[in-house]
Amino acid sequence: xxxxxxxxxxxxxxxxxxxxxxxxxxxxxxxxxxxxxxxxxxxxxxxxxxxxxxxxxxxxxxxxxxxxxxxxxxxxxxxxxxxxxxxxxxxxxxxxxxxxxxxxxxxxxxxxxxxxxxxxxxxxxxxxxxxxxxxxxxxxxxxxxxxxxxxxxxxxxxxxxxxxxxxxxxxxxxxxxxxxxxxxxxxxxxxxxxxxxxxxxxxxxxxxxxxxxxxxxxxxxxxxxxxxxxxxxxxxxxxxxxxxxxxxxxxxxxxxxxxxxxxxxxxxxxxxxxxxxxxxxxxxxxxxxxxxxxxxxxxxxxxxxxxxxxxxxxxxxxxxxxxxxxxxxxxxxxxxxxxxxxxxxxxxxxxxxxxxxxxxxxxxxxxxxxxxxxxxxxxxxxx
Numbered sequence: 510x511x512x513x514x515x516x517x518x519x520x521x522x523x524x525x526x527x528x529x530x531x532x533x534x535x536x537x538x539x540x541x542x543x544x545x546x547x548x549x550x551x552x553x554x555x556x557x558x559x560x561x562x563x564x565x566x567x568x569x570x571x572x573x574x575x576x577x578x579x580x581x582x583x584x585x586x587x588x589x590x591x592x593x594x595x596x597x598x599x600x601x602x603x604x605x606x607x608x609x610x611x612x613x614x615x616x617x618x619x620x621x622x623x624x625x626x627x628x629x630x631x632x633x634x635x636x637x638x639x640x641x642x643x644x645x646x647x648x649x650x651x652x653x654x655x656x657x658x659x660x661x662x663x664x665x666x667x668x669x670x671x672x673x674x675x676x677x678x679x680x681x682x683x684x685x686x687x688x689x690x691x692x693x694x695x696x697x698x699x700x701x702x703x704x705x706x707x708x709x710x711x712x713x714x715x716x717x718x719x720x721x722x723x724x725x726x727x728x729x730x731x732x733x734x735x736x737x738x739x740x741x742x743x744x745x746x747x748x749x750x751x752x753x754x755x756x757x758x759x760x761x762x763x764x765x766x767x768x769x770x771x772x773x774x775x776x777x778x779x780x781x782x783x784x785x786x787x788x789x790x791x792x793x794x795x796x797x798x799x800x801x802x803x804x805x806x807x808x809x810x811x812x813x814x815x816x817x818x819x820x821x822x823x824x825x826x827x828x829x830x831x832x833x834x835x836x837x838x839x840x841x842x843x844x845x846x847x848x849x850x851x852x853x854x855x856x857x858x859x860x861x862x863x864x865x866x867x868x869x870x871x872x873x874x875x876x877x878x879x880x881x882x883x884x885x886x887x888x889x890x891x892x
Contacts, residue, residue, distance in 0.1 A: 514563065514586045517547035517554050520570050527579040527766055531619055540614050543569035557596075561603045564591050568611045568642070575638055576620035576772055578760045588641045588705050592649035601658055605646050612639045621774045621782075624690050626676050632691060636669060637698030644705035644723065651709070651716055666702070666723060667733075673698065674734055677741055681876065685869035689744070690775045693753050696745035699726045699738060740879040747875035748868065751813045752776030758807040764796040776816035777868065780861040783823020797824070798839035801832060805840075805847050818856035819864060825857050832857065 515523070521544055525532060532544055543565045550566060553559045567583040574580045595601050616623050616635040623633035643662055650658040673695050680688035703724040709716065722731060727742030753776050765771045768791065774782050786792055786800055801824060807817040825831045836848040847853075 514554075514567060514583065514590070515581070517550040517563070517566055520566065520581060520583070521545075521547035523579075523581045524570050524573055527574050527577045527581075528619065528769075530767065530769055531573045538614075538618075539610060540569040540572050544573065560591070560594065560600065561607060564604055565607050565610075567591075568607060571638060572611060572614055572616075572635065573619050576616070576622055576634065578756070578765060578772075584641075588645045589708065592645045595649055595653075598650070598653050598655040598658060601646065601649055601653060601655065605643075605658060605662065608639060608642055608646065611642075612636075619769065619772075621770070621772045622690075622694070624676065624680075624687055624694065626679065629672055629676050632673065632676050632694055634694055634697050636673070636694070637701035640666065640669065640698055640702040641705045644702055647719070648705070648709045651712060651719075663719065670726075670734070674737055678737065681740075685872040686778070686865060689749055689868065689872050690778075692741045692745045693749045693775060695738070695741045696727055696750075697753075699742075702726075736879075740876065743879035743882070744872060744875045747878070748871050749776070751811070752816050754811075754814075756807070756816075758803050758810060761803050762796065762799045764792055765800070767791050773816075776814065777819055778865070779816040779820040780823040780864070783820035783825075784827045785823075786820075787824045787827035794835075795839070797828070798835050800824075801835050801848075802840050802844055805836075805844055805853070808853060809847055812852070815856070815864075818853060819861075821853065822857050822859065822861070822864075 514520075521532075524544055532541060534541060546562075547566055550559065550562055554563045554566075564587070567587050570581045571583050571587060591604065592601075595604060614635075616631060616633040617625075620633060620635065623631050625631050643666055647659065647662040647666070650662055677688065677691045677695055680691050703726065706720055706723045709720060711717070722733070726734070726738040727745075728739065730736045730739055756773055756776075759765060759773065768789075770785060770789070773779075787797065792800070801821070804817050804820050807814070808821075811817070821832055824835075828835065832848060836845050840848070
């Protein structure tokens with residue numbers, strides 16, 4: 510790895526390690542063609558004339574793996590380093606065009622964590638990734654005094670924030686579980702935006718006005734959105750913050766990297782995911798045993814995370830002899846003791862519908878509390 514990033518061939522290897530299924534498809538997809546072009550870029554990737562092409566490769570790698578168990582580590586490069594190395598507005602414009610292209614890529618091809626709105630399109634954590642990259646570009650546009658690019662990037666960020674607000678507002682009044690998923694995504698995305706804008710150097714009144722408008726949106730009301738995003742942050746903290754993280758223990762079973770369908774969904778809604786793992790032809794008895802072992806370890810590591818027990822409930826329903834058979838036949842005595850602990854046995858008895866009804870009730874309670882609680886009395890959760 511150099512100061513500019515990760516060598517293209519190594520980056521491609523990292524993508525194959527975590528999401529080979531994504532590369533082995535239609536090369537007409539531009540993000541896939543950027544990945545497959547990595548070997549040709551190897552000899553020239555650190556030369557200034559390859560700046561834009563290398564940036565495109567990093568965007569493609571990030572797009573492909575950010576929702577997988579082992580994302581490629583290019584965050585700091587696409588959010589900060591690439592903009593620091595951008596010498597002028599002409600090259601900045603070429604880089605911004607690649608962000609525009611990346612935003613058009615469909616996250617449903619590489620992730621199971623998205624919400625589809627018939628009017629507004631797909632909302633996902635990928636939007637937060639593009640928020641953060643645009644924020645880096647906007648900081649550079651301001652520094653280069655490019656009024657045209659500054660205005661363009663500011664508008665793109667504001668338009669995306671407006672879209673986030675419309676999607677949550679619609680779902681909050683119509684579909685509690687989808688609204689919770691949207692809250693998870695939006696809290697993550699606002700956090701991504703805020704973290705990069707916070708790194709801007711102190712500037713003139715306009716720069717500081719933009720900093721105000723694009724940071725702490727989930728903590729403090731803003732004229733454009735009132736307390737809407739504060740509600741989102743509060744709901745996320747109350748119901749979803751303990752559930753949506755990297756699920757690091759699940760990196761161990763390598764079979765989970767074999768298909769896009771095995772990528773994690775929104776927590777805590779893991780019932781159907783568990784059912785899929787128990788019935789997919791790629792997962793044999795040994796692999797399922799390793800997965801169950803890993804999930805049980807996850808339960809003990811993060812006892813507040815219901816997603817792990819819901820995954821076990823899904824596997825239980827679709828496995829002959831249930832979890833008990835897998836545990837007794839394949840897992841060590843130490844894991845058997847954990848598997849038959851009271852809270853796991855209790856979770857296995859709860860149906861998916863009953864569990865989701867309870868979560869929907871928690872959303873209603875959290876939303877009501879957020880709407881009546883004075884601003885500033887409690888911190889909200891922006892990841």
